[in-house]
Amino acid sequence: MSDEKKLTLSGRGTLGAGKGVETGKVRQSFSHGRSKPVVVERKRKRTLKKGPGAAADADAATNEQAAPQKTGEAKPAPTGGGRGGAQKPRRPQGGGRGGLTQAEIAARTGALRQAQEEAERRKVEEERRRREEEALRKAREAEQAQAEQEEAAAETEARRRAEEAAKQAAEDKARKAREQEERRKAEEAARLEQESEEARKRTERARAAARAAGTPEAESADSAGARKKKGAKGAAAKKAEAAKASKGRGEEKRRSGKLTVTRALADDDERQRSEAAAKRRERRRRQREIAGDGDKAERKSREVVIPEAITVQELAQRMAEKAPAVIKALMGMGVMATINQTLDQDTAQLVVEEFGHKVKRVSEADVEEGLIGDEDDAGDLRSRAPVVTVMGHVDHGKTSLLDALRKTDVVAGEAGGITQHIGAYQVQLGDGNKITFLDTPGHEAFTQMRQRGAGVTDIVVLVVAADDGIMPQTVEAINHAKAAEVPIIVAINKIDKPGADPTRVRNELLQHELVVEAMGGDIQDVEVSALQGTNLDKLEEAILLQSELLELKANPDRNADGVVIEAKLERGRGPVASLLVRRGTLKVGDVFVAGAEWGRVRALVDERGQQLKSAGPAQPVEVLGLQGTPSAGDDFAVVENEARAREIHEYRQEKLRSKRTTAAPASLESMFSAIREKQATEFPIVVKGDVQGSVEAIVSSLEKIGNEDIRARVLHAAVGGITESDVTLAAASEAIILGFNVRANKQARDAAEQNGVAIQYYAVIYDLIDDMRELMAGQLAPEVREETLGLAEVREVFTAGKRGRAAGCLVLDGKMRAGAKCRILRDDVVVYEGDIASLRRFKDDVREVEAGTECGLMFANFMDVKKGDQIECYVQTEHARQL
Numbered sequence: 001m002s003d004e005k006k007l008t009l010s011g012r013g014t015l016g017a018g019k020g021v022e023t024g025k026v027r028q029s030f031s032h033g034r035s036k037p038v039v040v041e042r043k044r045k046r047t048l049k050k051g052p053g054a055a056a057d058a059d060a061a062t063n064e065q066a067a068p069q070k071t072g073e074a075k076p077a078p079t080g081g082g083r084g085g086a087q088k089p090r091r092p093q094g095g096g097r098g099g100l101t102q103a104e105i106a107a108r109t110g111a112l113r114q115a116q117e118e119a120e121r122r123k124v125e126e127e128r129r130r131r132e133e134e135a136l137r138k139a140r141e142a143e144q145a146q147a148e149q150e151e152a153a154a155e156t157e158a159r160r161r162a163e164e165a166a167k168q169a170a171e172d173k174a175r176k177a178r179e180q181e182e183r184r185k186a187e188e189a190a191r192l193e194q195e196s197e198e199a200r201k202r203t204e205r206a207r208a209a210a211r212a213a214g215t216p217e218a219e220s221a222d223s224a225g226a227r228k229k230k231g232a233k234g235a236a237a238k239k240a241e242a243a244k245a246s247k248g249r250g251e252e253k254r255r256s257g258k259l260t261v262t263r264a265l266a267d268d269d270e271r272q273r274s275e276a277a278a279k280r281r282e283r284r285r286r287q288r289e290i291a292g293d294g295d296k297a298e299r300k301s302r303e304v305v306i307p308e309a310i311t312v313q314e315l316a317q318r319m320a321e322k323a324p325a326v327i328k329a330l331m332g333m334g335v336m337a338t339i340n341q342t343l344d345q346d347t348a349q350l351v352v353e354e355f356g357h358k359v360k361r362v363s364e365a366d367v368e369e370g371l372i373g374d375e376d377d378a379g380d381l382r383s384r385a386p387v388v389t390v391m392g393h394v395d396h397g398k399t400s401l402l403d404a405l406r407k408t409d410v411v412a413g414e415a416g417g418i419t420q421h422i423g424a425y426q427v428q429l430g431d432g433n434k435i436t437f438l439d440t441p442g443h444e445a446f447t448q449m450r451q452r453g454a455g456v457t458d459i460v461v462l463v464v465a466a467d468d469g470i471m472p473q474t475v476e477a478i479n480h481a482k483a484a485e486v487p488i489i490v491a492i493n494k495i496d497k498p499g500a501d502p503t504r505v506r507n508e509l510l511q512h513e514l515v516v517e518a519m520g521g522d523i524q525d526v527e528v529s530a531l532q533g534t535n536l537d538k539l540e541e542a543i544l545l546q547s548e549l550l551e552l553k554a555n556p557d558r559n560a561d562g563v564v565i566e567a568k569l570e571r572g573r574g575p576v577a578s579l580l581v582r583r584g585t586l587k588v589g590d591v592f593v594a595g596a597e598w599g600r601v602r603a604l605v606d607e608r609g610q611q612l613k614s615a616g617p618a619q620p621v622e623v624l625g626l627q628g629t630p631s632a633g634d635d636f637a638v639v640e641n642e643a644r645a646r647e648i649h650e651y652r653q654e655k656l657r658s659k660r661t662t663a664a665p666a667s668l669e670s671m672f673s674a675i676r677e678k679q680a681t682e683f684p685i686v687v688k689g690d691v692q693g694s695v696e697a698i699v700s701s702l703e704k705i706g707n708e709d710i711r712a713r714v715l716h717a718a719v720g721g722i723t724e725s726d727v728t729l730a731a732a733s734e735a736i737i738l739g740f741n742v743r744a745n746k747q748a749r750d751a752a753e754q755n756g757v758a759i760q761y762y763a764v765i766y767d768l769i770d771d772m773r774e775l776m777a778g779q780l781a782p783e784v785r786e787e788t789l790g791l792a793e794v795r796e797v798f799t800a801g802k803r804g805r806a807a808g809c810l811v812l813d814g815k816m817r818a819g820a821k822c823r824i825l826r827d828d829v830v831v832y833e834g835d836i837a838s839l840r841r842f843k844d845d846v847r848e849v850e851a852g853t854e855c856g857l858m859f860a861n862f863m864d865v866k867k868g869d870q871i872e873c874y875v876q877t878e879h880a881r882q883l
């Protein structure tokens, strides 16, 4: 590119040309940095013959050469046309100045002018662009400056806030210190006042004594007292004044406010705060306001549920309060607690009340609350079928009788269904009445159910074979029925047999305090033959009559509850339970809890294998849909939803687990505590002896022990060793078993251990009676006797500590004793009963304060003591009872 030349379009540059016309390329640079190659044309100088005007032409030619020959940019003369001079045709020689034609000159001049105009235009364009860029840059700079300014403002704001917070904290601290100081001063003043009062009294007493003695000391004592009083008063006044002055100074100081750099800056910040910051602040203020209002609204109506134990954090959350505030409140009560510390229910209650919320105490067992709903209104009750258990001695015909009674069912006869064992069945009589029979006969099953708390039986049918009479298990059955306080109907069976003697049976029953109607008593008896089906209708009539007397009623229109009679796991059907509905109606789809299991009723099947949609009161039914297998004797109840059922299931499973791990000790103590809990007035006993004579002697002696509060109740007394049946009875009635010269067999021992039944062995009747007397006396709560110690009157009430109130009292009578009990009487009405928490004389804790002396009293959990209240101080002593 040797022939490239740098050209400028400023218009000032000299455009040179070589000899003749030569073409070449030059790179053209623009002021804004761009460049591009340009084809240039070089012209050789022409040598012209001298002629007129030659000089001028030469000049003109020289001038012409100065004109740019730029392709595309500087347009050549119209004759030239096309791109660049390279294609330009040679001009015809001659004519015009310096050999150029006029047209050429004009074209060149035009081109020159155009080039100048173009340059001018570009310059303007460049200038415009530069200005635009400049404006843009300035705008950016301004933006940046603005952002920086805002950032700085925010920073300043944050600093100001931090300073403000620090200042506030310092002020709070100072205020607290001042308050503390003021309180201390007030207390000091009160103490001084009290001291001066006492000094005055002492002086008065001295003066009185002096007057009595007739000495002039009275005067001096008087004046000394006055001086002292004046001094004390003066001191108190001075202190109070000083306190006032310091308070005043403090306030003044606060008001004046020293101007510090920080403060000045803070003020400036206030003025300089950006609009965005102001908006942010406003938004935060609104949020705070909303949060504050919400808090207040909630606080008014909040009911805080407190379980048996709760952590500080949990309690704070339930109250919607801050944990530190709760800790502070606890500190105020003298309890130093961390956030994770567990509080007992009482303490938690105090805290909740302190914050002004309502308390709802719950215990773990509350999960079962409401499970067995409320009692029904009398108006909702409808008569229900009685539930009957058949008992009696072996082979007296219990099973035969149950089978015979089953056949009396009119519905079964019509339907002809095959009966199946579901633990109970219901017969419908011709008149529409129904009777439910539990078809596991015998007193063992009966008592086992009772032991589980399922007293489902309304009536016991005692089967006695007319040819055999009363036998040991008949007696047991009688005693079990009596222990359960269930009425008995005697079915004298096998009357078809040749040796049957119903009268003998009736006579023997008398020995067991069962007086049948035929003998003037109120026990119904029916002669039946299970084998031949004789008098079964009469037996059923007797049952219905008894049930009428019992007024057996239930509300069918409610959620069902009742008892599990049997439960098993069946292949293909899953857990199956036979339930006896006690109240309400059990329906398909109901969610229910049975013992520690739960389920949703998938199907209901009766004893004839028929699918039911629902089962009402006293109706036995087999239910499918359980998640697990409950135990016979467990309660069942329909619940509102699955969640509730699961909750109860989990709670009961947990209870079962803990019960398994902590086996019940077979001790007297555990039995007694159970009895005590029930505040029993009866002491149930099962007696087993070696001979009838000793058993009778023991029973009659036991019946003599006792007073109006407690008495022995012999549930069962018989000759023979202690059996499992005895233990079951004792367990069901929470009784003790006494063995006189007899022992328990292995099964009985195991059962006793399992059920926590106490068995005591004796060989001497007197020992047995003495022990029982002592045990029964031990059952009675010790007698509490009260001894009044003294009476005091509240003369003044002071603030003690942060929250406490102390009563300045004068003991009027007897004495006040620290730790003793007291009653606060206001206008002869007891306003508080509790403990004396502290007893002080001046500043010292003392044990006792005698009559005529002043003292300070504080009470446990009571602040509302008032001037004029009377304090009755007393102690309680416990005395063991004797029978």
Ligand SMILES: Nc1nc2c(ncn2[C@@H]2O[C@H](COP(=O)(O)OP(=O)(O)OP(=O)(O)O)[C@@H](O)[C@H]2O)c(=O)[nH]1
Pocket: 392, 393, 394, 395, 396, 397, 398, 399, 400, 401, 441, 493, 494, 495, 496, 497, 528, 529, 530, 531, 532
């Ligand atoms: N003659 C006569 N025999 C009867 C009558 N009732 C029952 N039996 C018979 O007495 C025997 C015992 O009857 P069960 O019904 O098994 O007596 P149980 O009380 O249930 O006996 P366990 O189940 O062993 O306690 C059977 O052989 C019956 O046939 C009756 O009314 N008359």
